[in-house]
Amino acid sequence: MPLSAYLTLSAILFSIGLFGVITRRNTVGILLGVELMLNAVNINLVAFSRFHGTEVGMVFSLFAICITVAEVAIGLSLVILLFRMRRTAIADQIDWLKG
Amino acid sequence: MTPEVVGFWVLAITLVGSALGVVLTKNLFHSVLWLALGLISTAGVFLLLDAEFLAAVQVLLYAGGVITVVVFAIVVTEKLVGEKISHTSTRLAGGIIVAAGLFGMLASIIQRAGLDKPRPEMTGDATAAIGMSLLTKFVLPFELLGVLLLAGLIAASYFARPEE
Numbered sequence: 001m002p003l004s005a006y007l008t009l010s011a012i013l014f015s016i017g018l019f020g021v022i023t024r025r026n027t028v029g030i031l032l033g034v035e036l037m038l039n040a041v042n043i044n045l046v047a048f049s050r051f052h053g054t055e056v057g058m059v060f061s062l063f064a065i066c067i068t069v070a071e072v073a074i075g076l077s078l079v080i081l082l083f084r085m086r087r088t089a090i091a092d093q094i095d096w097l098k099g
Numbered sequence: 100m101t102p103e104v105v106g107f108w109v110l111a112i113t114l115v116g117s118a119l120g121v122v123l124t125k126n127l128f129h130s131v132l133w134l135a136l137g138l139i140s141t142a143g144v145f146l147l148l149d150a151e152f153l154a155a156v157q158v159l160l161y162a163g164g165v166i167t168v169v170v171f172a173i174v175v176t177e178k179l180v181g182e183k184i185s186h187t188s189t190r191l192a193g194g195i196i197v198a199a200g201l202f203g204m205l206a207s208i209i210q211r212a213g214l215d216k217p218r219p220e221m222t223g224d225a226t227a228a229i230g231m232s233l234l235t236k237f238v239l240p241f242e243l244l245g246v247l248l249l250a251g252l253i254a255a256s257y258f259a260r261p262e263e
Contacts, residue, residue: 001103001107002215002216004210004212004214004215005107007214011209012115012118013118014202015198015199015202016115016118016122017122018198019195019197020121020122022190022193023190023191023194024122024186024188025187026127028169028173028176029130031169032121032130032131032169033121035138035165036121036122039137039161042141042157046144046145046150047148050149050150051214051216053219055225058150058152058225058229059229059233059237062233063244065153065157065161066160066247067244069165070248070250072164072168072169073251073252073255074251076168076169076171077254077256077258077259079172080172080175081258081259
């Protein structure tokens, strides 16, 4: 398959993830959409790296995967904390800063 | 039809289907399971691209780590409120417009970029090359990543600590 096939697949996944981030009301659902978007970016990096013939893109996506794991752990612990304080996970109801 | 073409189409259909499952299903738990399927088929795409090490990392960290943590979070939060978490969608029209617009833009850029060259032959072992550059050229980011993971671990266990 040519490089453009992998890039198109990754663009479709990124758009679906963005759709999820925009439409989901639950914070966990939004986080799942972000995961999809990051995953699409990783496919892009690995495909470019393979077609370019160097390993640097693969190293970069390795870092991206590890940072995503830290992000998910902190994001979900914040969701649990919000649940304790507010009894909700709906992003629209988290509006303490609203004047 | 070479095996690579068949594999690509099977994985592409699975990936897009499971991604739609993640964003459209009404049940949060099913969403997570769809995400697991999507992440595992992404590992398959990495295998197609000769990145065996990244496929292993993807299965271990994402499908093993992230999915487990998300399932734990759902179970814990549902136990805290004692009812099912609502998992509905809003602003569907806006979401479709933005996502379709972004995809149209990206697709037209990809079409015009002229990226239809076949891939070059593999030279050497990708895993060995990744290991070499991780511990030579990228050793500072690699160590910083360790610090970041430690900070993330401490912060996560601080935020989710038991109530006094």
